[in-house]
Amino acid sequence: MSIESKRLLDPAFGGTSMPADGYSGLEQVRSLGADWYLGQLAASGLRGRGGGAFPASMKWNAVARQPGPRHVVINGEEGEPASWKDRWLLRHRPHLVLEGALCAAQSIGAETVWFYVSDAPTAALLEKLVADSAGGSPGVVIRVSLVPGAYVAGDESSAVSFISGGKALPFMKPPRPSDKGVNGQPTLVNNVETFANAALVARYGAEWFREEGTQASPGTFLACIGGDVAEPRLLEVSYGTPLPDILRHACVDRGSIHGVLMGGYFSGFMPEALLDQPACDEALKPLGFAVGNGTFSVVAKTRCPVSVIADLLAFFSRESAGQCGVCVNGTQDMLKAAVALREGKGSQQNIERLAHLGRVLMRRGACSMLDAAAMVAARAIEHFLPELEAHLGVSCPKCAERPLDFAGGFAIGDVEQLLA
Ligand SMILES: Cc1cc2nc3c(=O)[nH]c(=O)nc-3n(C[C@H](O)[C@H](O)[C@H](O)COP(=O)(O)O)c2cc1C
Ligand code: SF4
Incomplete structure (x- = not known):
């Protein structure tokens, strides 16, 4: 278990110009086929990084089973007030994210990929990226949708509603977007970081992906460590890494804190006394907490x-x-x-x-x-x-x-x- 920038934060994936080796994961999906890739995705155990930790392959298969046309939505709304990892990935690893979404489109048979974001500078960068890489994804149209930011705008049904021309407000599920999404058509909605990981699975396979993390929570996650810290940090952490190690890495003195808001505002205020746990849902869920979208807001004793x-x-x-x-x-x-x-x-x-x-x-x-x-x-x-x-x-x-x-x-x- 480690805290190292060896996957999503690896500078090798950086930059806004097309990578020298192109989209090698996408090439792999094209040559080995959708069944191979969906099998790898299932074997990788990749779970959603937007908060709910839902198994990616289950959602992808659900959309693939529906009749087309189909859509893919890259959820980069990031309404969680203490999180910046999705915008960071979109600004610094946009090709990895897009490659993952194109792998999804290729394997589930989708014709449209949407970047769904609420941050105008990020949207402008993506518009340029899409224009520059036009022609690199035949048969798939890539669009950027800029939504006014709000916490509920990040819900997948809000995304579907906004992209379809409505308001960015949630609707009651079912129907799930996988059955009835954008324009009433089957839609795969995943978090930005989920797609970046999906690209890595396409490039390096399930076995490689499982070299980090735990059996039930494979891989790494991006942790935004903020709140009462001297300096907010974006770390790449293997699931299962002890929470105290992560806090130490971010120079947090446990003696000076009341606890941590785990998983952003969503999962709740975890007291300091419970922090001797590994960062994975297997350990945190029985205590009523979750890794969520990887946001950790440190609460100092200076607050009540x-x-x-x-x-x-x-x-x-x-x-x-x-x-x-x-x-x-x-x-x-x-x-x-x-x-x-x-x-x-x-x-x-x-x-x-x-x-x-x-x-x-x-x-x-x-x-x-x-x-x-x-x-x-x-x-x-x-x-x-x-x-x-x-x-x-x-x-x-x-x-x-x-x-x-x-x-x-x-x-x-x-x-x-x-x-x-
Ligand atoms: C109020 C609310 C806000 C949400 N905000 C986000 C968000 O900003 N980004 C995100 O990826 N998922 C967000 N979600 C979760 C999405 O509905 C959806 O589950 C997610 O995008 C699926 O991606 P994943 O499976 O890759 O995590 C939110 C859910 C709710 C209920
Ligand atoms: S959709 Fe309903 S539950 Fe969700 S934020 Fe709006 S009012 Fe609340």
Whole structure:
């Protein structure tokens, strides 16, 4: 298990001009055929890097089974406020990402590949890349779709809806995009990093891919280490690497932190005491956490955990797409309870309300943003109950120091600097 830049961060894959050896993975797929590649993909065990860790080959086969025409969407919306890895890959490894998507198009029989992004400079770079490499992918049209950024815009159904000419809002599944996606046609939506890995599987095969990571979580993932750190870092980490090693690598002193927001805002606030785990879902899921999209926001002891919880709930209540009553009301109710506690005006009832909503809101929305919000409340009750209770009728100086942050408290500041 390692922390080394040997795959996606390998400079050999860098640059915005066509690689000298062309798209050798795509050539391999063309010459050995779709069955060979889909077999390699299944054997590689590649899972989605957008947060859900869904097995890539299952989704690809589901789209391939549907009648055409079919689409491929490269999801680079990256609405997670503390993440920049997808934009980094699109800026610095665009050919690897495109090669993976073209391998997908070749093997599932898709005619259109969409880059779906919310970052205008990245979109401009991709437009140029597409124009420059025109003709390199006969039979496949490549397009760039620029969406106004929002947390829910990254959901795969929002992507499908926006590209089809609608609003970037989630719809209730089923139907899944694999059955009914862009323009009502079968659509494969994967994360940017998933496609970059798919290109590596095409180039080097499943066995090579499995040389890193664990049996259930093969390969590496890009980790955005941010939050209360001296310097945010983008690392390439093998699944299964101990979390303490990753934090040490990013110069984080465990003694000075309350914990880490694992997998961005989605998976919840993991307390420091639980951090002696390997970075893989096999280890984290039983504890109620996940690697998610690989974002780790470090929470220093200079913050109060209750203000962290309130900030996260403020973010989710702001980002609720306003489509599902249960989400609008549920996120606002949780926020109200957390704010009352944060301000020292809360009661036992507020704590009970958070516990109740953390339980009952799961899987109730059209998209899983509501699950993420409920998870924040549930994990807060599970791991920070003494801190919540200590705020009953008491004004907390650390909470008072910071205004409530509707960006969730850990949004990256100068993203251009991180993307340079
Ligand atoms: C509210 C919400 C936001 C999401 N944002 C993103 C995103 O920014 N990027 C992404 O790749 N997936 C995002 N997802 C997950 C996508 O719906 C989808 O599962 C993913 O793009 C599939 O790719 P993967 O299997 O390669 O991870 C989001 C999901 C939800 C519910
Ligand atoms: S669950 Fe919330 S964020 Fe998701 S679609 Fe419904 S209102 Fe929008």
